[in-house]
Amino acid sequence: MNKDLLSGAALLAVAGTYYTWSTQIADSTLSDEIGADGLPKVLSVLLAILAACLIGRALLAVRLHAVAATTGKADEEEEDENAPxxxxxxxxxxxxxxxxxxxxxxxxxxxxxxxxxxxxxxxxxxxxxxxxxxxxxxxxxxxxxxxxxxxxxxxxxxxxxxxx
Amino acid sequence: MATFWDIIHLLTETPIFFVAIIGLTWGIMGGALPGISASITMALVLPFTYAMDPAQAIALLACVYIGAEYGGSIPAILIRTPGTNSSAATVIDGYELNRQGRAGEALGISLMSGVVGSLFGLAMLILLTEPLSWLALAFTPASYFGLGILGLSVIASMSGGSLIKGLCAATVGLMISTVGTDPISGVTRFTFDIPDLIGGIEPVLVMVGLFALTELMSQSGSVGPAKLNASIRIKLPSWSMMNRLKRSQFIGCILGLFEGLTPGGGGSIAAFMSYNEARRWSKTPHLFGKGSEEGVAAPEAANNTVASTAMIPLLSFGIPSSNSTAVLLGGLLMHGLIPGPRLFEQSAQVIDSIYVGSFIAIIAQIGVGIIILPACIWLVNRPRHYRAGFIFALILSGIYTLNNSLFDLGIALGLGVVGYLMRLARFPVLPMILGVVLGHMVESSYRRSLVLSGGDLRVFLEDPIAVALLSLALVFIIFSLAREIRDARKAKLKEAHS
Structure with a gap:
């Protein structure tokens, strides 16, 4: 599976989990208009949008790669220098x-x-x-x-x- | 201001020379140990100053601060572990130069850029304390918000070719910064009843996890680094090299001066921004991230400038702009010295001692660096199987020192896994670090501004400093995006031709 697709899915899961947790933040009488859960909710939505973009881009790349493979123009995978x-x-x-x-x-x-x-x-x-x-x-x-x-x-x- | 004879008296009649050297050496050692920040290094020496003469005691603390800010760059270059938060930007090109077998050169550039930054900062401290100190008082929560956004604006150019991935990493970094106690209401967030999380996740844990542990994990089983350093000698930059670096050092000095005056950043924002600006104005921007000398010079000049200029609001008004200056404030109060304009009149010898001691420490930094740095290079050139264990043990010991917490060790190890996975998936780590460092400042200042203005968003447009900073951030983002698009087009054209 494409690395970007996989990481996009993982980030989507992170965004969902983080949003669920942010709904459980306690309310306080000292709180301002935005509240303690304001930024976390915004961030989880932002991450979900970015993850969706990443997934979309990865799917497009997979499709282009498949077309390139049929025409013999597919790029070779970059060598990974990291330890397994x-x-x-x-x-x-x-x-x-x-x-x-x-x-x-x-x-x-x-x-x-x-x-x-x-x-x-x-x-x-x-x-x-x-x-x-x-x-x-x-x-x-x-x-x-x-x-x-x-x-x-x-x-x-x-x-x-x-x-x- | 001190006369020539006052300085001669200080040098001949007091032990200021030895105080400066001891403070500098202690500071470099503390700064070079991961987890031991500049403020901890200063706090460790604080009890010893109790019995000292006040002037010598404060000079000692100032010299420790200078040494620690410089010392942070040593592990950043040699083992990809920033010794202090502000040396995180030095990792990018410093470690890359080390990988190319040019550790001596990278350490030499960092040393001399640190000296340039410190001397500039000291000159500003001596000459401009009074005229510049107003800026520290002019900062409102809205200005801090502007400063935080300005810091975050460099994300666009630190995304390593993929803006979406950079923004994802920055968002996750901001998410990490929300863990702990809410800055306005005091409600705990994402702590899961774990007491160790109430204070939040320290940025240094994220840096160590994402930089150092990831690097150790990635290198596991390999024969060695890309290229071992053939020589352990320090290579100080030549005149022609210093001439090439002057632009990036100047950028670092100016941004360091600005940040030293503004409470909150502790050198990190100045270091990242100067790296970004040095790349923008460089004749060889393509070398940044691949072992650019300017990429080491700019952040080092910036964070060393901050070490001196951060003393301006402290000495003028008693406003500590970072944890380190808060320790220095503690030292002043411990000796019955009240910061403010009267300090300059009533305790002139203390001020003179800070100036003279700092000057000696900055100049001595070159000698001390030349003596200790070859030993550091020799150590990191030992066979990999021993070196990895020693570095791992050093990192874990340093992290434990932060809060005497095993939980912190677990967090850093977990972030090591995250960093490794990010590396596999080619996500940049720097935006995430920026998010963690700046998240708290951005959120708390934004919400404080709205509380003060009764929810009126115009507060950000009515504060001139906020307007200036936000406009600057907008300009940076537009320029960065334009460059990213241009580079992507160039790469596509190149691909099409080949």
Whole structure:
């Protein structure tokens, strides 16, 4: 399916959902003429119109492409330099795991696991001593910057709080 | 104003030189860390100033501010993560130059344009504080609305060839800006009873998600960036290059001066608008977005100018035009100094210290930059499998620092997915960022204006500043659309010939 057609449909869904939510915004006696739901409603209608334009344009392009294909003038698809979706989402899963683990294992352990995990995911040699060294060194370095130097609190980890 | 001997006294009898260098270095470091904004960097140093002499303390804070505004460009160029909101526009061409193996050149241009902008801003601060300060007081809600629309008017030229997609992205950005508490009635919108959403979604989360996380996800599994930087040396622009950049730097300085005086934008509007105007007036507009030196020079000159000119309404009337100047105001009040015309008479040494300290910091910026930037380039040239993890950890640590919230991390990761999908579908991300940054200002000022005028729309036509800004916005939109149509026609003609 054409990417523009798909994204137009997705945006139409976003506009619909956003409009539904904006009808649920509570009324207030302090409100002005426009109200808290005024702009959200305008934006959802605007997005719906733009999404419809995008879909219309995509359908027109599909039709023109089909005509061009029969006459042998179809353009080739542009090469996509981005990582495939599963690979990219896999990368992001490390971040999700970090968010999940941070309150339990604390900043240093979670950061070391993140750096080490990503290094292996991105192709570092599994038996190399550099991976654990970089992971631990990196975590301690960031801890020194954020916690010690800048005085920013990072989670200590419920596991360690129980131990000490 | 300080005499020559006052300045000599300051330099020889007080530790202003060391204060300026320490403040600058601290500021660059804070600004370069994603999530640590200029205001947070200043707030972190604020308690240490308590025991200091007032003049030195305020000079230290001013130098931190200058350093942080510059520091934001370093991660913007090297890892596609704006260190501060105002360095978001630097990402566009700065990171592209880095991808081409020209990181040293991009950092050199950003450094020197920052110095030019800061010196211009300081000159304005010293010479024109009194005559320009009226503008800060003349701003009404209608003027702010005009300013917001002027900022949004650049969307047309930042849509990357598809105006519909750009407008879709901007609308979604405006939608994101409506999350949180309604600016007029105080009613919560789209918060779903989640306390972390009551204050809204911070623009920096959107920037980090759409720029940095998207880039990391897109590069996952690849062998490396387009081209590694062969040299880690900083390449300061030559005279001929500075001559080529003077037009874009001038545009940045003028827009930075204007925005510094107007509360609210914090450098972001000036940076985006100067990028847009630099492209309009450039002899090589086709290079913008593909690694244009002018595309780095204009926003950097603009946001560094703002760092100095934002002090004009603060020192004259005590009006903080951004979070950073609010921290500076806190510093002044902590030391018993009341901003206003009497500050210039009664605490002249404080004012002199700000001027002299800022000047030292701006000049020292070149030396400090030359020392620390090669190390930054070296770091981002490490093998990809290690570099990706380090950057990811740095970004997540920085985001957590904002509000000590795991929820913020989740938002940024979610926006990373959105950015990745936008990239796959070839949607531009800059209009979305502009929508998020300006949405609140546009909505609240529009509604406040109508409340004040009793619902009469003529309020926007009766305010001269609003009229000027809205007219300018209209002109920008017409010019941008005309250019888009012309470029599209040219592309079609080229296609037909080939």
């Amino acid at each position: 979706l599963p690979r990219a989402l896999g990368f992001l899963l490390f971040g999700a795991a970090y968010v999940f683990l941070l309150p339990f294992v604390g900043y240093i352990v979670a950061t070391a696991l993140l750096i080490g995990g990503i290094a292996l995911y991105e192709g570092a040699q599994r038996r190399s001593w550099i991976v654990p060294a970089a992971a631990i060194g990196g975590a301690v370095f960031y801890w020194a910057i954020f916690v010690k130097l800048l005085g920013v609190n990072q989670p200590m980890g419920s596991i360690f709080q129980g131990l000490f």
